[in-house]
Amino acid sequence: MSTTKIVILGAGYGGLVTAIRLQKKMRRKELDVTLVNKHDYHYITTHLHMPAAGTDHHENARVTISDLIDERKIRFVKSTVRQILPDEKKVVLDEATLDYDYLVVGLGSETETFGIPGMQEYAMSIKSINSVRFIRQHIEYMFAKSKMEPKRKDYLTFVVGGAGFTGTEFVGELADRIPVLCKTYDVDPTDVRIYNVEASPSALPPGLPIDLIEYGMEVMRRKGVQYKLSTAIKACTAEGVILGNGEFIRAGTIVWSGGIRGNSLLQQAGFDVQRGRVKVDSCLRSYQFSDVFITGDCSIVTSPEGTPYPANAQIAVQQGYNAARNLLQMARGKEMRPFVYDYKGTVASLGRGDAVGLLKVKKVKGRLASFLKKVIDARYLYLIGGIPLIWKKMIRKQKSATRNYHVPN
Amino acid sequence: MSTTKIVILGAGYGGLVTAIRLQKKMRRKELDVTLVNKHDYHYITTHLHMPAAGTDHHENARVTISDLIDERKIRFVKSTVRQILPDEKKVVLDEATLDYDYLVVGLGSETETFGIPGMQEYAMSIKSINSVRFIRQHIEYMFAKSKMEPKRKDYLTFVVGGAGFTGTEFVGELADRIPVLCKTYDVDPTDVRIYNVEASPSALPPGLPIDLIEYGMEVMRRKGVQYKLSTAIKACTAEGVILGNGEFIRAGTIVWSGGIRGNSLLQQAGFDVQRGRVKVDSCLRSYQFSDVFITGDCSIVTSPEGTPYPANAQIAVQQGYNAARNLLQMARGKEMRPFVYDYKGTVASLGRGDAVGLLKVKKVKGRLASFLKKVIDARYLYLIGGIPLIWKKMIRKQKSATRNYHVPN
Numbered sequence: 001m002s003t004t005k006i007v008i009l010g011a012g013y014g015g016l017v018t019a020i021r022l023q024k025k026m027r028r029k030e031l032d033v034t035l036v037n038k039h040d041y042h043y044i045t046t047h048l049h050m051p052a053a054g055t056d057h058h059e060n061a062r063v064t065i066s067d068l069i070d071e072r073k074i075r076f077v078k079s080t081v082r083q084i085l086p087d088e089k090k091v092v093l094d095e096a097t098l099d100y101d102y103l104v105v106g107l108g109s110e111t112e113t114f115g116i117p118g119m120q121e122y123a124m125s126i127k128s129i130n131s132v133r134f135i136r137q138h139i140e141y142m143f144a145k146s147k148m149e150p151k152r153k154d155y156l157t158f159v160v161g162g163a164g165f166t167g168t169e170f171v172g173e174l175a176d177r178i179p180v181l182c183k184t185y186d187v188d189p190t191d192v193r194i195y196n197v198e199a200s201p202s203a204l205p206p207g208l209p210i211d212l213i214e215y216g217m218e219v220m221r222r223k224g225v226q227y228k229l230s231t232a233i234k235a236c237t238a239e240g241v242i243l244g245n246g247e248f249i250r251a252g253t254i255v256w257s258g259g260i261r262g263n264s265l266l267q268q269a270g271f272d273v274q275r276g277r278v279k280v281d282s283c284l285r286s287y288q289f290s291d292v293f294i295t296g297d298c299s300i301v302t303s304p305e306g307t308p309y310p311a312n313a314q315i316a317v318q319q320g321y322n323a324a325r326n327l328l329q330m331a332r333g334k335e336m337r338p339f340v341y342d343y344k345g346t347v348a349s350l351g352r353g354d355a356v357g358l359l360k361v362k363k364v365k366g367r368l369a370s371f372l373k374k375v376i377d378a379r380y381l382y383l384i385g386g387i388p389l390i391w392k393k394m395i396r397k398q399k400s401a402t403r404n405y406h407v408p409n
Numbered sequence: 410m411s412t413t414k415i416v417i418l419g420a421g422y423g424g425l426v427t428a429i430r431l432q433k434k435m436r437r438k439e440l441d442v443t444l445v446n447k448h449d450y451h452y453i454t455t456h457l458h459m460p461a462a463g464t465d466h467h468e469n470a471r472v473t474i475s476d477l478i479d480e481r482k483i484r485f486v487k488s489t490v491r492q493i494l495p496d497e498k499k500v501v502l503d504e505a506t507l508d509y510d511y512l513v514v515g516l517g518s519e520t521e522t523f524g525i526p527g528m529q530e531y532a533m534s535i536k537s538i539n540s541v542r543f544i545r546q547h548i549e550y551m552f553a554k555s556k557m558e559p560k561r562k563d564y565l566t567f568v569v570g571g572a573g574f575t576g577t578e579f580v581g582e583l584a585d586r587i588p589v590l591c592k593t594y595d596v597d598p599t600d601v602r603i604y605n606v607e608a609s610p611s612a613l614p615p616g617l618p619i620d621l622i623e624y625g626m627e628v629m630r631r632k633g634v635q636y637k638l639s640t641a642i643k644a645c646t647a648e649g650v651i652l653g654n655g656e657f658i659r660a661g662t663i664v665w666s667g668g669i670r671g672n673s674l675l676q677q678a679g680f681d682v683q684r685g686r687v688k689v690d691s692c693l694r695s696y697q698f699s700d701v702f703i704t705g706d707c708s709i710v711t712s713p714e715g716t717p718y719p720a721n722a723q724i725a726v727q728q729g730y731n732a733a734r735n736l737l738q739m740a741r742g743k744e745m746r747p748f749v750y751d752y753k754g755t756v757a758s759l760g761r762g763d764a765v766g767l768l769k770v771k772k773v774k775g776r777l778a779s780f781l782k783k784v785i786d787a788r789y790l791y792l793i794g795g796i797p798l799i800w801k802k803m804i805r806k807q808k809s810a811t812r813n814y815h816v817p818n
Contacts, residue, residue: 130556134553134557137553140549141546141549144539144542144543144545144546147542184542185542
């Protein structure tokens with residue numbers, strides 16, 4: 001009998017945690033595990049809002065996979081997935097094709113633009129190391145450009161579409177960074193505009209109690225953020241955004257955080273999808289292909305009441321634990337255990353030293369919430385890389401260029 | 410009898426040194442001196458190649474004017490000069506009009522594009538703090554962009570037009586910075602191209618002996634610079650440059666250092682100009698308006714043999730000394746002294762730790778030349794701001810973002 005072949009696609013939260021848990025729990029040569037990822041690094045999506053705004057170095061938001069994976073136990077293949085063939089139990093990569101007995105799909109999300117014209121072309125989104133380095137440089141480029149064409153105040157206007165979790169966290173960092181950039185580029189801070197446009201009537205992550213939302217919006221407004229709530233973006237152009245009410249905001253920078261959808265490879269492979277995401281069974285498997293586990297943003301998990309849980313890092317990590325355990329249970333001829341989401345709460349950063357959130361049902365805000373946010377970040381680093389990783393990414397971390405561009409006196 | 414009114418236009422080398430020497434040498438209220446400058450800072454043009462490439466912070470290339478000028482002695486007006494009216498002895502600024510008895514014009518240079526189509530629109534030039542911040546950010550932006558569109562290798566191609574003093578110094582720094590940027594942006598260094606295009610058959614500042622030129626070119630080639638000599642640029646487009654031989658180089662970045670001309674305000678004011686520059690008499694005065702002194706890049710000074718000296722910082726500083734002295738001589742009813750250029754030599758940087766040059770007739774190269782270059786820089790800072798300025802700009806200096814983006818391990 002040959003060893004069961006497991007292929008894990010994607011080293012995001014779901015895929016990476018699956019791999020790390022297998023590595024830790026499986027006996028020598030118990031399973032033949034291959035992890036496939038486009039980059040040789042994993043990135044910490046929940047931290048990307050900082051390098052996007054330039055308030056932290058992007059190196060602090062990624063971890064080299066070979067630092068986490070023991071290649072004597074798990075094979076790592078740096079390649080891009082081109083096609084999933086669930087009927088043939090094969091995966092086509094850029095330079096190879098892999099067979100599997102069980103597949104774990106953790107290929108993450110794509111930007112959902114809801115068909116808004118121009119959004120794909122003219123808006124940037126916070127989704128990878130590459131994209132946040134691009135946003136960071138775009139912002140600085142606009143500051144530099146505004147000094148070459150002093151009449152183009154629109155270079156100093158920033159529109160962020162979506163005021164949910166990612167939009168709020170990014171806007172908080174951006175507002176913190178503006179004074180530094182103004183000093184670096186000799187720009188009058190009153191020339192800078194930050195608009196956060198949101199189709200729903202409320203900013204900040206849905207589900208937060210009203211007093212926390214008000215607190216958060218007040219913090220943001222004091223930093224100079226202007227909210228446009230109950231306002232859809234009708235179109236984006238090379239010059240700015242057209243709002244639902246017909247208003248045109250000329251802007252040099254448009255960042256879209258208004259929605260995500262599952263990786264389009266799933267639909268192409270014949271999976272039944274809702275916005276690119278696949279509804280999974282109690283053990284995170286596709287209803288169509290029971291040898292395919294789906295984790296993270298590609299999956300839809302519903303609560304016992306039948307409502308889908310929002311896609312986030314917390315659930316993806318727990319899915320990774322569950323998938324790894326069930327793969328081992330199967331290999332050992334034992335029964336699989338259903339996935340139960342243990343919701344611990346959510347904390348959204350409002351920029352330096354401030355945050356709002358709920359821990360289960362307990363409200364937190366201000367410095368305490370900001371501290372808890374760091375604890376949550378540290379907990380995740382501990383989970384994937386232990387104390388050394390916390391040391392490397394949070395303590396002895398890469399300095400952001402921002403601070404050093406700050407001019408004293 | 411009212412005090413003689415001196416107006417100095419421009420706080421570049423010529424204008425600033427004139428003001429500083431007057432401040433030092435004149436008696437209390439002996440002259441009524443006004444210094445006009447567009448910015449509230451003076452910038453060290455000979456240092457701009459470093460912040461342009463991002464190898465030094467732009468703060469190290471500028472000095473706040475109020476740190477140098479004692480406003481009890483000299484009035485400083487931050488404004489842009491709109492018009493010079495030499496017949497009426499007036500200068501029109503953005504918000505005011507000034508009368509003068511004697512005018513010192515040190516308004517610096519503009520880029521000479523020789524009518525090359527597209528050069529004005531698509532090439533950047535190393536001429537001010539604003540322009541070098543823009544170049545620095547443009548370069549990084551191209552790196553960030555190349556990761557978003559991996560097929561666009563042209564984003565990683567850099568064309569520098571002109572391989573004279575400025576072109577060479579910039580290319581040396583750029584080549585030094587590339588490995589750092591490649592690490593920061595996960596770019597394969599073999600994808601990066603640097604072309605230095607020069608119409609004359611030789612690179613490096615004219616007048617250097619052949620062995621130094623060969624040494625310098627070899628240093629640059631080892632850093633990855635590709636020379637295109639005896640090659641004119643026929644046109645620039647949004648996509649790249651068209652060379653004289655018909656070759657098209659697709660490039661995301663074009664920097665032009667191929668020529669300068671005098672400030673166009675002089676021609677508009679009715680001065681006889683050659684490429685915007687005014688030929689001056691032995692006391693640096695216009696032949697048409699003997700109450701107008703012209704210094705720096707706006708002036709043409711000829712050697713006793715009648716050949717014009719090249720425009721550079723060294724001559725501008727000496728002109729500032731001479732202009733200040735002669736203004737005082739006149740005020741004291743004494744005879745003016747003719748300007749005599751004391752050529753001390755020239756050293757061109759080839760990037761970190763290397764340079765070539767001539768001190769009078771003595772050849773220097775390598776580490777020694779690089780050290781001498783720093784001595785020359787320090788000497789100038791000493792001249793305008795004493796030891797404290799050397800301390801601030803060269804020792805306790807602003808750290809470049811570059812170094813911090815460098816990833817260890």
